[in-house]
Amino acid sequence: MVVDISLGQAKLDWARNHMPIHKALARRFEGARPFAGLTVAVSSHLEAKTGVLIETLAKAGGQVVFTASVAATAQHDVAAALNTQPGIEGFIATEADAATQSSLRDKVIARQPNLVIDDGAEIALQLVRRPSEIPNGFIGVCEQTTSGVQRLRALDRLGQLKFPVLAVNDSYMKREFDNVHGTGESVLTNLLLVTNRLLAGRCLVVAGFGYCGEGIAQRAKAWGARVSVTEVDPRKAVRAHVQGFDVVPMREAVSDADFILTATGMPDVLRREHFLEMADGAVLGNVGHFSNEINLDDLRDLAIDQRDVRPGIREYKLHNGHCINVVADAELVNLASPVAMGHPIEIMDITMAMLFLSALYMVEHRQSIRAAVHAVPEEVDHQVAEIELSALGVVIDGLTAKQRGYSSS
């Protein structure tokens, strides 16, 4: 594999130029170096925006050790460019197998990180399973995905969590921007370019009307798609209905769908019973952290034939003559498609800043924060929002003395 470091560097340049919050964070903390003496592990989709977070942590004094949370989405040129920078060391693999991934996480853990910035709780889970490996001086984990937070909360309920976790995913500034706008835009642009299909007038099914699902559904509708939504929560089902979406059970939804996207955080959302009902030519994509939202085992089992029909699209032919097309082997559409560049840069500027300042919050409160999954304190949200407004040149009103009195009395 030939890796072009200068291309990785150019990607980092471009990203950095569109991440004004990180520019401000670097300026603010390169003197004080609040992470000095600490090792910070970063496990995330390894591309340019993650790279800028890693750089900024290093500029703020941290010794950063990184790996890729998902092998398929890792960009080797970016990793190589990062590895040339002081205070940064990373390990990524060209092989996507679970054993390789796990061994890389072991290498990260072997560096005895004080903090983990995690994705899908991949490293955190390894530390839960093998508590003896929890580093000395371990401060905690900042987790950025719905799936990861769900896993860690479950462990917390079972009393198995031995370190604090900040649920960065659940914070206002993450989920209202990254999940709604970042996923919304990038999933649709990738889907359309990979397939060269039209959205206007087509039937799109969105499984799950959470932040990601709603962001996708609204954008698709705004461009003329006929969007159906599947849900298991009756409140969100009413929410989707009143926005004009057809809310239907999945078996009904798939029968005339051109596109089906899963965004639930649940396994098996598309499974044998659904594949059998799908329209010929249906295109399937996954938006959740784990590819098991689409049960590919079921699909392979049903298929009488399969082939790569186009870069990034595998076609499965069923015995009923229908072909089902899966984008990027059910890995995240916006990260794993052949044209993928992940979330838009400006969105990741916000998300990564939430991770940075959440990690900093943990450092500053390491004495008092107990082993549990915590919400990110509102003050972190406010800090990021204020830096962002300042970068955008947006000025807002303050409360008058009278209003402050009113709101507190």
Added chain:
Amino acid sequence: MVVDISLGQAKLDWARNHMPIHKALARRFEGARPFAGLTVAVSSHLEAKTGVLIETLAKAGGQVVFTASVAATAQHDVAAALNTQPGIEGFIATEADAATQSSLRDKVIARQPNLVIDDGAEIALQLVRRPSEIPNGFIGVCEQTTSGVQRLRALDRLGQLKFPVLAVNDSYMKREFDNVHGTGESVLTNLLLVTNRLLAGRCLVVAGFGYCGEGIAQRAKAWGARVSVTEVDPRKAVRAHVQGFDVVPMREAVSDADFILTATGMPDVLRREHFLEMADGAVLGNVGHFSNEINLDDLRDLAIDQRDVRPGIREYKLHNGHCINVVADAELVNLASPVAMGHPIEIMDITMAMLFLSALYMVEHRQSIRAAVHAVPEEVDHQVAEIELSALGVVIDGLTAKQRGYSSS
């Protein structure tokens, strides 16, 4: 004043026909009569949809005593029609002065209600101020507005709350529908019909990007308005910005505004300094519970002339030659305009059902629920959502056994 009871009855008929959740509640509880032996006070905007809630409480066994939370929006024909029904007694006034309103609330309290369904916490505050009047066997208050919940939470923080409150306003099924869709639609339809103005291409300023403000802003933009947003919370400011709204300080926003709507829950949002900067002909309307979001004292003080320029619109002429038009004396645009019929019926079906089932929850848990402001339990949300889906004929998926296992482990 001549009141046409048959017209009130026709309004109730029409509302009832479009409130399927209440139809289902009536069917479900008219046998068991869970409110039997209890007096339920209802203080709310007194029009047909509130009437159907009152009827349904009576059918479920309650002795209902009602008054109008805001005199200006009370419909006397509906009140009269309600007063002919068994188990229902109500008091409303034709005079809008504070003393009259307060005396009517006294009459309601004199009926010794066990439960209060409140609006703006008007009755609850009276009970806080004069705790000796808290009825024997008092169970608690269900509050439906942002303003009311804010007031009661402040009292709770001060330790002055002597009875339990359910913050129905904050529940998912209230604020995501009533505030977003109900307010969103009805404020704009009323504003446009009262003024006969065009929305497309006009400048609309929305003060406050909470649920109500966002609902208005998005609908106005979707019809071609150029919408500016003012906020004091940096997170919501970023939220509005990323949706494409201009986020600006109010003094800047008003200078070319055709319409300015306040939806903040704060007093003095429009005040002297803003009136002086407003474009000639600006139309001002309030969406918050209290009319003091627009400081009419300041405006009257600045005016060199004023007149009713059109039903529902008062024009204030300033010394700079600019005229400022205020809709409905800064009472709620969608309730107090001359063509007003309040929120759409189907929305109030949801909101009123949340009040009904929250009240029922209080009855059922009266032994255990302590004096404080409480969130409405999610099970109440789920009940209303499920009845609504059933009424709409919408069927949704359930979790598979495997998924249930996944989500709990």
Added chain:
Amino acid sequence: MVVDISLGQAKLDWARNHMPIHKALARRFEGARPFAGLTVAVSSHLEAKTGVLIETLAKAGGQVVFTASVAATAQHDVAAALNTQPGIEGFIATEADAATQSSLRDKVIARQPNLVIDDGAEIALQLVRRPSEIPNGFIGVCEQTTSGVQRLRALDRLGQLKFPVLAVNDSYMKREFDNVHGTGESVLTNLLLVTNRLLAGRCLVVAGFGYCGEGIAQRAKAWGARVSVTEVDPRKAVRAHVQGFDVVPMREAVSDADFILTATGMPDVLRREHFLEMADGAVLGNVGHFSNEINLDDLRDLAIDQRDVRPGIREYKLHNGHCINVVADAELVNLASPVAMGHPIEIMDITMAMLFLSALYMVEHRQSIRAAVHAVPEEVDHQVAEIELSALGVVIDGLTAKQRGYSSS
């Protein structure tokens, strides 16, 4: 009938204040008085905005004689206020019967107008039927509706048109604004306020995807309605489909419709076969010039009972137990509903200016313009657009010399 002239005057004041193009026209032509010596007949929906056109014609020297094109929508206070002004004389009736309307048109024709500004070609048709009554010195007709232009084109094809007609309805500046935005906004605001119903999530059927129908459908969808479209033109059907609308035959569309609006320019769009399939409670409204888009004879024939269920809504009960509600007896929803104020003022400023300048064009070219239906010359469109931009304070680019050369060579 008591008529409040001062209310009529206030309505004219309000309208005039929001019609900057007419303000500019009055300023431009009150000196030159290009209509001096000419009698101009105006037959239109008689309310404040029409009043401002009438005033402006009079200020530009014309002797104006007016009547109401539709009795149900005529505002007597506005008519009375107009009749106090010099150079203006008008006739409207309180009785809506055809004979009365026709006799009023006779009175208008008896004034020997040189120009007719027509609506639905009501006066023009009278002149076609009785050519002996065509006044001496007759210059021609400016027609503002789709229905009227269709009628006159049919007569033209049959060789029965004895005078020139400008099809103002078909001009860019009329149909892209009046039909799309004016009808779009006002039909929905009236429909929602008359019914107090919610739009979000409801099923709305729009018959006809012309300028009016598309304007309604897009706005309804933007507010969360589930919109179906019926069409007879396959090109417009594809157009609607690709925007995400369900395109279906009417019999299928009505079965679960909450609202059905006709905007086709055709009679009998809703008829016996459709009434029998309609969902219980369906609300029907007409947007076309003629009420016969909804065949009320069929509906009355089918009904076993009928009553006014609400101001502006008549309910017909069928033998299948379903009730069908008709708004404003199938007259235009946005003009005839009890809360109606017609199109938004700013839109009528454009439309009325097209009528004014089209009439002026006819005067200036009276020697050369032959008896036929003509498109409005583009220069008239451009004039109105330029005055409007100037009133809005919008500045646009011009072509460079190089670009001008390119576009002409």
Added chain:
Amino acid sequence: MVVDISLGQAKLDWARNHMPIHKALARRFEGARPFAGLTVAVSSHLEAKTGVLIETLAKAGGQVVFTASVAATAQHDVAAALNTQPGIEGFIATEADAATQSSLRDKVIARQPNLVIDDGAEIALQLVRRPSEIPNGFIGVCEQTTSGVQRLRALDRLGQLKFPVLAVNDSYMKREFDNVHGTGESVLTNLLLVTNRLLAGRCLVVAGFGYCGEGIAQRAKAWGARVSVTEVDPRKAVRAHVQGFDVVPMREAVSDADFILTATGMPDVLRREHFLEMADGAVLGNVGHFSNEINLDDLRDLAIDQRDVRPGIREYKLHNGHCINVVADAELVNLASPVAMGHPIEIMDITMAMLFLSALYMVEHRQSIRAAVHAVPEEVDHQVAEIELSALGVVIDGLTAKQRGYSSS
């Protein structure tokens, strides 16, 4: 250059599967072979969808000779796959210089085509310049772009057109779908993926509010962009304004633009005076047929430095320190970006069908059609619309006898 024919074949397979109109055309005409004995030249963006048109012409009996209208967008694998099919012969170059392109067109003309399906009037202009080369038995040209039709109309006005042209671009079924939806979707998806930038909240300038520009502007706004529009036609300026867009002169628009897209059909839309005012980091893309909408000579002249900053993006650094980024060297964003696949397949199915049936119309009417630019007859539009509806499974209403009578009398 290594060309993978099997990849070209796979691209054709995928396209064919999503072009149901062409499937229907092939079925309908493979027996009758109406193009038998005729040579049809096709000059177009040479990728899979064009390939399916070429195939279908060949199946319908034509001898097809093709070339690429723009070298930069030509896909060599598709060309190679086409060249293996009977009745098809094509020439494309790897060099993009004008001389090479012209010589390929000469080769096409040397095949003595009877019909030309043209793009940007490239071949037609060659025939106008060198009329001696007009083949014997030449029937005419079908032109698919705004730019090409403009050029040919100018020649027609000058009396220099010696053969008939059908302005396919101007037909309803082309411009309402290809220009609005095809360009709208694909320009934005390409722009966003090439830059990895966010659209929500960003400033996008669209030059030209024609079909393409409006399609882009509406979609960008729907995803949260703040969109400004520049226009030279006052009517379209009002149209954009009333949809809520900021209409401004270009010099003003560029000063805070994140993205600037040109869609005017004019040269020099962005030129020296604009480059000097642009915000740092502005991204420029062209949507018109000719890259000269952005004057790259001016930009190169102003630049003190330039480099490829990212695949598909060239950065020009000005002496004021600002960097300006140009996508795809100002070639069409949606065709020339590194991830480009051109218009969505379903859209090109409609456009290509318009070209096919327009060509067929010319064959059938070759005796009567005179040398001039003609509109495509409505019957061709209707045919394509009907086949499309049938492919979509959409059924529409017909007129009743009564309605037919009404509309014709």
